[in-house]
Amino acid sequence: MLTNYLKIAWRTLLKQRGFTFINIFGLAVGLACCMLIMLYVLDELSYDRYNEKADRIYRVNSEILFGGNNMHFAVSPDPMGPTLKKDYPQVEQFVRLHQRGTWLVRKAGESTNLRESDITFADSTLFDVFTLPLISGDPKTALREPNTVVISESAAKRHFGDQNPMGQSLLFDNNRTFKVSGVMRDMPKNAHFQSNFFLTMLNDDYPWGQWLSNNHHTYILLKPGTNPETFAKNLDAVVRKYVGPQAMQMLNLSMDDFRKAGNHIYYWLIPLTKIHLHSRQQIELAPNGDIQYVYIFSAVALFILLIACINFMNLATARSANRAKEVGVRKVMGSERQQLIGQFMTESILTTTLAMLLAVFMVGLTLPAFNAIAAKGLAINQLFSPYYLPVLIVLPVIVGLLAGSYPALFLSSFQPIKVLKGKINVSFRSAGLRSGLVVFQFMMSVILIVGTIIVYRQITFIQTKNVGFNRDHVLTVNDVYAIGKQAETFRQEVLRLPGVVTGSVSGYLPTPSSRGDNTFFAEGQIDMNKGVSMQNWPVDYNYIKTMGMQLVQGRDFSKEFGADSSGIIINESALKILGLKDPIGKRIWTFDDPQLKNRKMYTIIGIVKNFHFESLRQNIGGLSMVLSPNSGAASFRISSNDLPALIKQIEAKWKQVAPGQPFSYQFMDQSFDEMYRAEQRVGTIALTFAVLAVLIACLGLFGLAAFMAEQRTKEIGVRKVLGASVGSIVTLLSKDFLKLVAISILIASPIAWYAMNQWLNDFAYKIDIEWWMFAVAGLVAVGIALLTVSFQSVKAALTNPVKSLRSE
Structure with a gap:
C-alpha cells in the first residue's frame, strides 16, 4: 500500500511541476531558516554546560547604590570567596579570577613579543571548580607555587612550537617571568569567558582585604543538595559583618545609617549556566549574549516555518477543484476516506522530505555567511550528530503532517455524487480559512519589516549621536x-x-x-x-x-x-x-x-x-x-x-x-x-529573515494568484467581450489580496510596536517609534504583494477572450 502511495505521490508532483516547485522551494527556505536558527539557539543555550559541576557553580554579583550611581557589577570584593568558604560549610570550593586583559608575552631568551589577550590571574582552586582538562601538569598543584602559569594548547604551539613547554619560562610585559606548570586544552567556545593564560593569583599585585573594592570575579561551588536561594540569604550577614566595619571606617556611619540614607550594598548569586544569556552586569569577563535575542530568533524561526506550511495548505486546498474529480472517482471505485487521507498525507510528507534535503543543501551553502554575521563557529556536520540527526528525521514528518493535515481532511471529505456533477465550489472568495492564513503570513512579514527598520534606526542613532567627544580620525x-x-x-x-x-x-x-x-x-x-x-x-x-x-x-x-x-x-x-x-x-x-x-x-x-x-x-x-x-x-x-x-x-x-x-x-x-556589535548582528539577521519571510509569503501568494486567475478564466473572457479594460480586470483580480494585506498591516502594527518598544527599553538613549515606520513597512508589504499578484493578473487580463471561453 505504501509503495502505491509513493508512486502516485511522485507522479502527482511531476505532473504539477510549477505547484511542486513553489511548495518544495518555499518549504526548503523555511526549513533552512529553522535549522540555522536551531543551531544558533542551541549553541547559545549550551554555554558553560561542558563543566561537570555546572549545576552547582554560582558567581557572586554586586549591586551598589551610592554616590548617585546604581552600579551592577559582575565582580565582588577579593575576600568574598575565602570568607564564604571559611564561614559557611555549604561552600565546597571557590575560585577568583582577575582578568588583566592584553599583555606582551615572549619565550624567555627571545626578543620578539607576541600580543596575547585574555590573560587572567586565578586561584589554585581553578581546576577544582571548572572543568578544564590538562594535557600536561597536575591540576591540584599547577597554580600553587609563585611565578607559575598554565597555558592553553594553542598558546603552547605559538610560543614553543613542537617543544615541550613544561618547566620553560615565559616573559610577560618584558619584566615578569613565569614558569609553565601546566598545559590545558583550549577552552570550549561556548564558555562565557576565554583565557589562554592562567597566572597564579599569588603574583597578582593587588592590595588584598578590601571589602569596599570590587575587582574579582568570584565563583563558588556549592555542596550537593544545597539550596542556592536559601544560601544566598547569608550574603546580607556577610555585608553586615565584613563590609559594615570598613564602611564605618571610611564614612563614619553604621550600615543602618548608610541604608537609611537611601544607599545599599547587595550581593547575589547567578548560576553559571545563566551568565551568558541572563547577565548584563558591568565588568563582565567577556561580552555576553542575550536571552531576548534567543526568544526573538526562535519566534522568527517558528514564524517562517509556519508561513511555509501555510503556503502548502493554501495551495493544496486552493487546487482542490483540480483534484475533486479524482477524489470522486476513487470513492466510486471503493476507496475509503482513510485511504484517501493516507494518499494525501504521503504526498505531503514526500514533499517535505524533498524540501528537507534541499534545506540541508541550503544550510551548507549559507552557513559560512551566517557564521560571519552571528559571530559563531557552527559546522554543517553538527546537523548529523546524534543530538541533531533525530530532529532532521522527525522534522519533515511533523511538518508534513502539520501542513498536509487540513488539505487531506478537506479533500477526502468531498461527496462523490456532488463532485462528479460539478457542484463543488472552491472559489477564492469563499475560502475564509485561506484568507485568514494569508493575513497571518503578511502579519508576520510586516512585524519583521517593522522590527528591521527600528533596529537599523537605533543602530544609526548610536553611530551618529553626538556622544560628547569626537571619535572620528x-x-x-x-x-x-x-x-x-x-x-x-x-x-x-x-x-x-x-x-x-x-x-x-x-x-x-x-x-x-x-x-x-x-x-x-x-x-x-x-x-x-x-x-x-x-x-x-x-x-x-x-x-x-x-x-x-x-x-x-x-x-x-x-x-x-x-x-x-x-x-x-x-x-x-x-x-x-x-x-x-x-x-x-x-x-x-x-x-x-x-x-x-x-x-x-x-x-x-x-x-x-x-x-x-x-x-x-x-x-x-x-x-x-x-x-x-x-x-x-x-x-x-x-x-x-x-x-x-x-x-x-x-x-x-x-x-x-x-x-x-x-x-x-x-x-x-x-x-x-x-560596543554595539551585537545590535548590528541582530539587525543584519533580522533583515535577512524579514526578506526570506516576505519571499516565502510571496511564493504562496503567487501560487494563489495563478489559481485564482485559472478559476476565473471564463469570467475574465466574458468581461473582456463586454468591453472591460485590462486595468479594470487587474484591479478586480488584485483587490481581494490587497484587502487581506491591509488587514494584516492593521493587526501587525500594534504587535510590532509593543515588541520593539520592549527591545528599546534596554537603551537609556534611544529613538522614538514613529508612525512613518509602520507606513513604510505597510507600503513595502503592499508593494510586494501587488507586484506578485499583478503578474498573474496582467497575464490573465491579456489572454485572448476567445481562448478563455473556448477553454471552458
Whole structure:
C-alpha cells in the first residue's frame, strides 16, 4: 500500500511541476531558516554546560547604590570567596579570577613579543571548580607555587612550537617571568569567558582585604543538595559583618545609617549556566549574549516555518477543484476516506522530505555567511550528530503532517455524487480559512519589516549621536606601557609627522578600556547625599584636546600651572551629584590608600561636558580626570588623505623606540562600534529573515494568484467581450489580496510596536517609534504583494477572450 502511495505521490508532483516547485522551494527556505536558527539557539543555550559541576557553580554579583550611581557589577570584593568558604560549610570550593586583559608575552631568551589577550590571574582552586582538562601538569598543584602559569594548547604551539613547554619560562610585559606548570586544552567556545593564560593569583599585585573594592570575579561551588536561594540569604550577614566595619571606617556611619540614607550594598548569586544569556552586569569577563535575542530568533524561526506550511495548505486546498474529480472517482471505485487521507498525507510528507534535503543543501551553502554575521563557529556536520540527526528525521514528518493535515481532511471529505456533477465550489472568495492564513503570513512579514527598520534606526542613532567627544580620525596605538619612559618620546616623534594634529598618552579611553572608581566628597564633610562614586581617569595635558571634549566651565590642565598635579576636572553628572555652586576652585577629596587612612585633596579646575564613556544602554555617571602618568595607549588625532602611508610612518616611529614589540592599533570609531556589535548582528539577521519571510509569503501568494486567475478564466473572457479594460480586470483580480494585506498591516502594527518598544527599553538613549515606520513597512508589504499578484493578473487580463471561453 505504501509503495502505491509513493508512486502516485511522485507522479502527482511531476505532473504539477510549477505547484511542486513553489511548495518544495518555499518549504526548503523555511526549513533552512529553522535549522540555522536551531543551531544558533542551541549553541547559545549550551554555554558553560561542558563543566561537570555546572549545576552547582554560582558567581557572586554586586549591586551598589551610592554616590548617585546604581552600579551592577559582575565582580565582588577579593575576600568574598575565602570568607564564604571559611564561614559557611555549604561552600565546597571557590575560585577568583582577575582578568588583566592584553599583555606582551615572549619565550624567555627571545626578543620578539607576541600580543596575547585574555590573560587572567586565578586561584589554585581553578581546576577544582571548572572543568578544564590538562594535557600536561597536575591540576591540584599547577597554580600553587609563585611565578607559575598554565597555558592553553594553542598558546603552547605559538610560543614553543613542537617543544615541550613544561618547566620553560615565559616573559610577560618584558619584566615578569613565569614558569609553565601546566598545559590545558583550549577552552570550549561556548564558555562565557576565554583565557589562554592562567597566572597564579599569588603574583597578582593587588592590595588584598578590601571589602569596599570590587575587582574579582568570584565563583563558588556549592555542596550537593544545597539550596542556592536559601544560601544566598547569608550574603546580607556577610555585608553586615565584613563590609559594615570598613564602611564605618571610611564614612563614619553604621550600615543602618548608610541604608537609611537611601544607599545599599547587595550581593547575589547567578548560576553559571545563566551568565551568558541572563547577565548584563558591568565588568563582565567577556561580552555576553542575550536571552531576548534567543526568544526573538526562535519566534522568527517558528514564524517562517509556519508561513511555509501555510503556503502548502493554501495551495493544496486552493487546487482542490483540480483534484475533486479524482477524489470522486476513487470513492466510486471503493476507496475509503482513510485511504484517501493516507494518499494525501504521503504526498505531503514526500514533499517535505524533498524540501528537507534541499534545506540541508541550503544550510551548507549559507552557513559560512551566517557564521560571519552571528559571530559563531557552527559546522554543517553538527546537523548529523546524534543530538541533531533525530530532529532532521522527525522534522519533515511533523511538518508534513502539520501542513498536509487540513488539505487531506478537506479533500477526502468531498461527496462523490456532488463532485462528479460539478457542484463543488472552491472559489477564492469563499475560502475564509485561506484568507485568514494569508493575513497571518503578511502579519508576520510586516512585524519583521517593522522590527528591521527600528533596529537599523537605533543602530544609526548610536553611530551618529553626538556622544560628547569626537571619535572620528583618532588612531590609538596599544601597549605603549611596553616602552616605559619613552612613551612621551614616541608621542613627540609622531607629532612631528605631517597629518598628525595632536596626541595624548593614556590608557583610559571613552571606548572599551580600563576603568577605575573612587568615591569623592566635598571638603570638610562626608555627606551621603553629596558624595559621588565616579570613574577616576589619569590623563595628560593633551587628553581633552585630543579627544575633542568640551569644557563648560573652568580650564584644561596646563603646564603653566604647577599646582595642576592636584587639580581635577569633573563632568556635569558629578557636579550635579556633588551639588556645588561655583565649583571652580572648590576642593574635593578621596582616600588615597587601600587602608582608607590617607586622604588626597583635589581642586576643581574645570567642568567637562557630559560624554558617553559607557554604552548608550546606560545613563552617564560621574567621572573625573586627574593629571597622572598612564601609558596604556597613545591616541593621535590625524588629518591625512593617505592614511596607509601615515600609519606606516607611525609604525616606523614605534619600531625605533620599541624594537621587538608588536605594533597594534585601531581607530576609535571602530572601538566605539564594537560596543554595539551585537545590535548590528541582530539587525543584519533580522533583515535577512524579514526578506526570506516576505519571499516565502510571496511564493504562496503567487501560487494563489495563478489559481485564482485559472478559476476565473471564463469570467475574465466574458468581461473582456463586454468591453472591460485590462486595468479594470487587474484591479478586480488584485483587490481581494490587497484587502487581506491591509488587514494584516492593521493587526501587525500594534504587535510590532509593543515588541520593539520592549527591545528599546534596554537603551537609556534611544529613538522614538514613529508612525512613518509602520507606513513604510505597510507600503513595502503592499508593494510586494501587488507586484506578485499583478503578474498573474496582467497575464490573465491579456489572454485572448476567445481562448478563455473556448477553454471552458
